Amino acid sequence: MSDGKRVSEAPWIRTRLRTAPGAASALAVLVLVTAFLAAAFPRAVDAYETKGLRHDITTAPPSRSVVEIARPQPGLELPQEQREAATRSDELARVGGRLLKALPAPLRADTSSVAYGVRTTKAVVATEPWLPRPDAVPPRLSYAAQSGLEEHATLVEGAWPATPAEVTEKSGAVQGVVTEETADLLKVKVGATIALPASLRKTVTVTITGIIAPRDPLGAYWSADPLMRSPSLVPDPGSPFPVFFWTGTVLLAKDAGPVLLGTAAEPALYWRVPPDATALTGPDGSRLRAAVATLESGPGLLKVREIAGGTAVVGTGLGHLVEANARMRDAISPVIAVAALGIGSVAAVVLLMTGALIAGRRRAELALIRSRGGSLRGIGGRLLAETAVTVLPATALGLLLATLLVGEGRWWPGALAAAGVGLLVCVALPLRTTLQHIRPVLGTPREDMVSARPSRRRTVVELTLLVLAVAAVTALRRRGTSTEGGTDLLVSAAPVLVALIAALVLVRLHPLPLRLATRPMARLRGAIGFLSLARAGRSSAGGALPLLALLLALATAAFGGSVVAGIGDARDDAALASVGADARISGRSERTTLPEDLVRTVSGLDGVRNAAPVRVEYGIALPKPASDAAADGDGGTGTGSGTGAAAATDSRVAALVGVDPASYARAARAAGLPEFPDERLRPGGAVARTTGSGFDRVLPAIASPRVAARLGKEPRAIETLSGNFSVRVVGTTERAAAVSPTDFLIVDSRSLERGTPTTLLLTGTPDPGKLRAAVAKDGEKYAVQLRSDERARYVDTPMQAGAERIYLTAVAAGAGYALLAVLLSLLQTAPERKTLLARLRTMGLTTAQGRRLLAFEATPQAVLAAGGGLFTGWAAIALLSPGIDLVPLALAGVAGSDTSPVTLRTDLWSLGLPAAGVVVLTAAVAGVQAWWASRRGSITELRAGDSR
Numbered sequence: 001m002s003d004g005k006r007v008s009e010a011p012w013i014r015t016r017l018r019t020a021p022g023a024a025s026a027l028a029v030l031v032l033v034t035a036f037l038a039a040a041f042p043r044a045v046d047a048y049e050t051k052g053l054r055h056d057i058t059t060a061p062p063s064r065s066v067v068e069i070a071r072p073q074p075g076l077e078l079p080q081e082q083r084e085a086a087t088r089s090d091e092l093a094r095v096g097g098r099l100l101k102a103l104p105a106p107l108r109a110d111t112s113s114v115a116y117g118v119r120t121t122k123a124v125v126a127t128e129p130w131l132p133r134p135d136a137v138p139p140r141l142s143y144a145a146q147s148g149l150e151e152h153a154t155l156v157e158g159a160w161p162a163t164p165a166e167v168t169e170k171s172g173a174v175q176g177v178v179t180e181e182t183a184d185l186l187k188v189k190v191g192a193t194i195a196l197p198a199s200l201r202k203t204v205t206v207t208i209t210g211i212i213a214p215r216d217p218l219g220a221y222w223s224a225d226p227l228m229r230s231p232s233l234v235p236d237p238g239s240p241f242p243v244f245f246w247t248g249t250v251l252l253a254k255d256a257g258p259v260l261l262g263t264a265a266e267p268a269l270y271w272r273v274p275p276d277a278t279a280l281t282g283p284d285g286s287r288l289r290a291a292v293a294t295l296e297s298g299p300g301l302l303k304v305r306e307i308a309g310g311t312a313v314v315g316t317g318l319g320h321l322v323e324a325n326a327r328m329r330d331a332i333s334p335v336i337a338v339a340a341l342g343i344g345s346v347a348a349v350v351l352l353m354t355g356a357l358i359a360g361r362r363r364a365e366l367a368l369i370r371s372r373g374g375s376l377r378g379i380g381g382r383l384l385a386e387t388a389v390t391v392l393p394a395t396a397l398g399l400l401l402a403t404l405l406v407g408e409g410r411w412w413p414g415a416l417a418a419a420g421v422g423l424l425v426c427v428a429l430p431l432r433t434t435l436q437h438i439r440p441v442l443g444t445p446r447e448d449m450v451s452a453r454p455s456r457r458r459t460v461v462e463l464t465l466l467v468l469a470v471a472a473v474t475a476l477r478r479r480g481t482s483t484e485g486g487t488d489l490l491v492s493a494a495p496v497l498v499a500l501i502a503a504l505v506l507v508r509l510h511p512l513p514l515r516l517a518t519r520p521m522a523r524l525r526g527a528i529g530f531l532s533l534a535r536a537g538r539s540s541a542g543g544a545l546p547l548l549a550l551l552l553a554l555a556t557a558a559f560g561g562s563v564v565a566g567i568g569d570a571r572d573d574a575a576l577a578s579v580g581a582d583a584r585i586s587g588r589s590e591r592t593t594l595p596e597d598l599v600r601t602v603s604g605l606d607g608v609r610n611a612a613p614v615r616v617e618y619g620i621a622l623p624k625p626a627s628d629a630a631a632d633g634d635g636g637t638g639t640g641s642g643t644g645a646a647a648a649t650d651s652r653v654a655a656l657v658g659v660d661p662a663s664y665a666r667a668a669r670a671a672g673l674p675e676f677p678d679e680r681l682r683p684g685g686a687v688a689r690t691t692g693s694g695f696d697r698v699l700p701a702i703a704s705p706r707v708a709a710r711l712g713k714e715p716r717a718i719e720t721l722s723g724n725f726s727v728r729v730v731g732t733t734e735r736a737a738a739v740s741p742t743d744f745l746i747v748d749s750r751s752l753e754r755g756t757p758t759t760l761l762l763t764g765t766p767d768p769g770k771l772r773a774a775v776a777k778d779g780e781k782y783a784v785q786l787r788s789d790e791r792a793r794y795v796d797t798p799m800q801a802g803a804e805r806i807y808l809t810a811v812a813a814g815a816g817y818a819l820l821a822v823l824l825s826l827l828q829t830a831p832e833r834k835t836l837l838a839r840l841r842t843m844g845l846t847t848a849q850g851r852r853l854l855a856f857e858a859t860p861q862a863v864l865a866a867g868g869g870l871f872t873g874w875a876a877i878a879l880l881s882p883g884i885d886l887v888p889l890a891l892a893g894v895a896g897s898d899t900s901p902v903t904l905r906t907d908l909w910s911l912g913l914p915a916a917g918v919v920v921l922t923a924a925v926a927g928v929q930a931w932w933a934s935r936r937g938s939i940t941e942l943r944a945g946d947s948r
Contacts, residue, residue, distance in 0.1 A: 017389070023358060027387075027425075028394040030354060030820075034347045035398030035421045037813060039414035041340055041806070043402055046409030048802020049282025049329055055798045056325045057277040057318070062220040064317030067107070067295065069099060069304055070270040071312040073118075073261055084168055087257035087269060089147055092116045096271045098307045103273070104291040104300050106284040107318075110276040113220040117146035118257030120265035123247055126194055132187055132246060137236055139186060139246035142227060143176070143196065143206070143265065145257040152221045156180060158190035158210030161253035169262040173205040176252045181230045183211045186248055194250065198262045206250060220274035225249070271308070275318060283410065285326050292319035325799075331888035332803050335563070337492035338884075339810040342556030345496045346817040348424060349549040353824045355429040356545060360828055366433060376434050383430035395422035462504050469497035473879050495876045499555040502872040503548040506864070513864070528853050546828075547865055549821035554869025554914050555876050557814030560807045561910020562877050563886065567804060570890035570902040575791040580737040581612070581667050581761035584785040585775055590618060591721070592781055593756040601774050602760060609764035612667040613757035614738040615658035615749050620720055622654055625710045654707050655739045656720050658749030658757075668737050670763040677702060680730045681748045701727040702746040708732045718745070723753030737761060794891060803889055815914040818869070819921050826858060826925050837930070854930035855923060862922035866915035877906050 017024050057065055074083040085091055096116045100109050123140035131139050150160060161175035178188050188208055195203040214222045214229055222229040231248030252259075260267040280288065294300035295314045305312050366379060399418040403411065472494035585594065585602060594613070603611035661678035668676040681700050695717045703711065708729045715726040727745060736744045738759055749755035762771075768786055775782050837850045845853070881904035890902050 017386075023361070024390045027354060027358070028390050030351070031391050031394040031421060031425055032398045032401075034351065035395045035418040036402050037343065037347065037809075038417035038421050039399045039402035040406045041343075042413035042417060043406040043409030044802060044806055045333075045336065046282050046413070047407035048799050048805075049285070050280070050408055051802065052329070052797060052799030053280055053282055053285050053288075053322070053325050054277040056321050057275060057280070060317075060321050062218075062223040062274060063226065065275060065321060066220050066224040067103075067273040067275065067292075067314065067316040067318060068224070068270055069273070069308055069312055069314050070268050071309045073267045073269070080169060083261055084258040087118045087261065087267075089117075089255050089257075092118075092147065092257075092269065092271070095308055099271055099304065100273065102300075102303050102307060104294060106280060106287050107291045107295075108276045108279060110220065110274045113152075113274045114272065115146050115148055115221055115224070116269075116271040117144055118260050118267055118269055119144035119146070119225075120260060120263065121268050122264075122266045124196060124263070124265050128192075128194055130187060130192070132185070134233065134245065135236075135243035137239075137243055137245035139231075139248065141194065141247070142249045143252055143260060144225075144228065144249055145252040145254065145260070146228075147254065148221065149177075149212075149251060149254065152216065152219075153179075153212040153214055156211045156213050158208075161209050161251075161256075163253040163255040167253075167256050167258050169258050171204065171259045171262075173207065174252055174256040174259050175209045176206050176250045176256075177210045177212050178208060178248070178250055179229055180211055180213050182248045182250075185231050186246060196263060196265075199264050204259055204263065206252070208250070212251075220272070224272045224274070269308075281408070281410075282329070285322055285329070289319055289322045289326065292316060292322065328797075328799055328888050331885075332799060334492055335884060335886075335889065336803055336806055337489065338495055339556070339560055339563075339807055341489070341493045341496050342499075342552065342559065343810050343813050343817075345499075346549060346552045346556055346814060346821075347421070349545055349552060350817050350821055350824065351421070351425055352428055352432075353545050353549055353821060353828075355425070355432050357824055357828045358429060359433040361831075362433065380430045380434040383433055384426060387426050387429050391422050391425045395419070462501075465497065465504070466501055469494070469501045472497050494880055495555055495559050496552060498876045498879065499551045499872050500548060502555075502868060502875070503551045506547055506551070506868045517860075528849055528856060531853055531857075546821055546825035547868070549824075550818055550865045550918060551869050551872045553814045553818030553821060554866070554918070555814075555873045557811050557818065557914045558869075558873025558907070558911040559876055559880075560810035560814060562904055562907040563807045563889070564804060564811065565907035565910065566886050566902060566904050567890040569905065570886055571791055571794040574794065574891055575787050576671055577735070577740055578790050579785050579787045580739075580759075581671055581763055582787050583762040583764075583766060583771060584759060585762070586616075586759040586783060586785070588781050588783050590616075591758070593758055594760055594782070595778065598775065598778050598782070599757065599760055601777075602762065602766075602771065605766045605770055605774065607764045607766040608762050610663060610666045610670065610762070612663040612737075612761040612763075613660060613749070614664065614759045614761060615656075615722065615752065615755055615757050616738050616759050617656040617658075617720055617722055618653075618739075620654050620656045620718060620745070622652055622707065622710055623716045623718070625712075654704070654743040654745055655736075656718075656722065657736055657738050657744055657746045658722060658752050658755050659738070659746055660750070661748055664737070664746075664761075667761045667763050671737055673735050673737055674733050676733060677731045681746070695724055695726050697725045697751070699725050699727050699747045699751050700730040702731045702733055703729045704736070704742055704744050705732050705734065707743050707745060722755065725751075800889055811910055815917065818914050818918055822862065822865075822918050822922050823925060826922065826929065834929075850930060852930075855926045858922050858926035859919070862919045866918045869918070870911060870915050873911050874906055877904055880904065 074086045076083075093116065096114065100111070100114070103109060120143045123142050126139050126141045133139070158177070161177055163175075164171070167174065178186070182188060188211075190208060190210060192208045194206045194208070196206055198204050216222065217229055226232070227247060227249045228251065231246050233244050234247055236243045236245055257267075291300070295304065296316070296319070301314055304314060366374075369379060370376075395418050398421075399415060402414055402418070406414075475494075585598075587593065593615075599611065599613055602608065659681075661676075661681045665676040665678035668674070681702065698715045711727065711729050713729070715728045717726050718724070727747065733746075736746060738761060749757070768784075772784050775784050837845075837854060840853070841850060884904045886902040886904065
């Protein structure tokens with residue numbers, strides 16, 4: 001280059017890659033992993049959103065997901081032949097085919113379960129004497145002539161119904177079938193006849209020719225209208241008394257629809273279209289919701305009426321399913337964005353650190369080229385080409401691996417993310433390296449903290465970042481992670497900004513404690529401790545990038561670990577609130593009591609540590625609120641004036657819980673509930689009269705705060721099925737193990753007139769099979785609930801499981817990038833340390849002392865960085881936890897689950913393990929460096945003219 005001749009790019013690049021294959025390979029691996037993570041994240045989000053949408057549609061009852069198009073019977077003003085033709089299967093199939101083609105995208109039909117036909121919309125009273133009549137009320141039956149009956153059912157008995165050649169509105173007899181359940185519950189036999197009242201003649205005789213079994217009972221064909229498959233016992237709405245009657249459906253022959261036109265049962269034509277969710281993707285959710293809306297009350301409905309008739313209507317619950325899915329997705333996405341921004345920031349900083357390491361290693365080489373006439377453009381172009389040859393294939397391979405390994409998702413978001421990684425490395429590395437050589441430098445300047453003087457520009461940037469961090473944290477605490485317009489990136493970046501501010505503060509302050517520590521070390525004998533602290537306080541390894549990478553990685557790992565731990569804790573609490581103990585045995589009816597033999601048998605099973613018999617009675621009417629003066633106190637351990645009479649008026653009913661105080665206290669303690677003051681329920685431990693009869697008996701009671709505020713301090717009369725008595729609140733507790741409602745009264749069951757337990761709470765690990773076998777000996781009227789089974793209910797919808805996997809990946813990636821940042825910072829200063837060790841060895845430093853010096857020099861900075869990471873992670877969680885609700889990730893989608901806010905809590909393992917790993921890795925790498933440097937001679941490191 002000094003002779004002015006131009007050298008082609010290819011020999012230069014090939015020579016460089018051959019000269020330093022290790023550095024090129026390490027950079028390629030780092031870019032490969034980062035590009036893979038960057039491309040996998042949007043694909044993983046798309047995958048769990050797609051699976052979540054499909055899961056919500058396919059697992060929903062068909063009665064909610066099916067799109068039903070219906071129209072009343074043809075008008076009476078039309079000729080009879082035209083009315084009958086509209087109800088025949090050929091015409092219904094023709095209209096149905098046009099309707100399927102008119103469905104707006106992305107709504108598509110599952111053609112295997114499409115059904116159409118004619119049905120009665122008004123149930124008809126069946127007067128046959130052989131039909132069952134509970135409460136002396138005859139059953140009411142519906143009739144339907146639906147297509148595809150033979151394809152979706154199996155003939156069990158009899159024959160398929162036949163259609164006469166000419167079934168008309170005036171026909172007097174048709175054939176039909178019923179399902180096995182209908183035949184069993186309604187006592188229908190093959191050959192039975194049912195009279196269907198008609199308007200033009202007395203009756204239409206329906207002959208039952210067969211009994212069939214559905215091939216897919218839970219499929220859309222049979223479950224869109226559950227009465228087609230199974231009859232139901234329903235209350236009579238017109239009766240002043242609670243009486244019930246049977247209702248079911250008789251399935252007529254395929255082309256028997258015209259006969260229903262002559263009845264007064266208000267027949268209607270219908271087409272049931274189950275949605276096909278196999279081709280739907282997560283991003284299709286908003287389009288699908290719009291498609292359903294236009295079918296129900298938009299341009300789509302007008303098109304449907306052009307095909308099916310001007311009176312056609314569209315009914316479906318599919319829009320509500322998609323809307324619920326969108327609400328969960330919108331609640332989860334901002335929380336996921338926090339993890340994505342954290343890991344993305346850590347990865348970007350580590351890539352920049354890698355560029356800084358490479359630039360530092362090649363400074364002398366490029367300074368020589370620059371001194372011999374090399375231009376900045378030429379040097380930058382060669383570096384760009386050299387970097388691109390390594391980075392672009394690694395980026396492409398990372399994208400390919402993400403596409404192959406991560407589930408179904410859009411291609412372009414992952415491609416953009418991977419391209420961003422490659423572009424960052426290709427631009428940042430040449431740019432950083434080239435900018436160092438704008439001006440020729442004589443010798444190598446010092447890079448330790450002595451030469452580092454924060455400029456005014458840096459101060460302005462840091463203050464700006466501080467303002468942004470405060471604004472983001474404030475916004476997150478006030479309104480949470482989501483907004484009406486979607487995810488707020490500034491709010492989601494709050495943990496990153498907190499870590500960034502902490503890193504900048506630590507960069508400015510970390511030399512001070514190290515320099516202060518050198519003063520007592522200087523008074524000690526030996527130079528190793530003083531030299532190590534002095535070097536650590538001035539080392540360039542304490543620059544902004546390494547500390548920023550460490551703090552970001554540690555904060556992200558702690559945040560992600562706390563999210564995962566918070567999800568698990570929330571599910572454990574919800575399972576405990578539902579069951580009350582490790583296992584629960586109770587009657588299937590609320591008033592069913594447990595026999596003493598069953599209690600003794602179960603209590604003696606292996607693994608049962610404690611058995612607490614409990615009597616639970618719900619719906620106890622509470623007396624009117626006490627006076628304000630009486631309601632101010634709690635009479636015991638807990639409630640204060642904050643639960644006044646205004647709050648107490650909300651609790652009009654409560655659950656009565658009769659317990660054995662000692663065993664119940666052990667059960668509450670084992671379940672992690674607040675300490676139960678069982679001694680206050682014992683007759684000798686409370687100021688109460690447990691003798692006498694009726695309301696004269698005053699029982700001590702532990703109450704929930706609201707019930708205690710309502711009852712006050714004085715005895716209050718209570719009427720229960722367990723007896724009539726008065727209660728006096730002697731203590732409060734926030735939660736009870738036996739009941740899920742928040743309002744309850746706990747008394748000693750031995751003081752009740754009828755204290756036989758209805759529930760048994762078990763603590764321990766009994767064998768589930770043996771436990772169920774022991775309970776099954778007493779019949780089917782007792783149910784067994786296990787806390788582990790209840791916990792398994794919350795694991796998981798595909799959307800929740802996918803989001804949780806992303807957070808687990810965030811924890812692992814954050815820890816990995818933290819360790820990589822430590823390794824890069826140590827490698828960056830490795831040549832300087834080797835030179836220092838060689839120089840000190842010429843002054844008489846022994847090999848063992850040299851190894852200790854290098855290890856001690858790296859450890860203080862690692863300890864400070866780990867401490868800063870611990871504090872940053874804890875501060876980020878403490879600051880942001882009020883604005884983050886984990887309910888969508890932990891409990892959403894499970895019927896009956898507790899939906900109270902689940903806040904973020906610090907997880908010590910995810911906070912401490914990565915920080916400890918940083919210290920351990922630093923000490924290990926420094927020890928290896930010291931060992932390796934001690935094996936090499938000083939002449940190799942101390943070359944003439946080397947200014948290191």
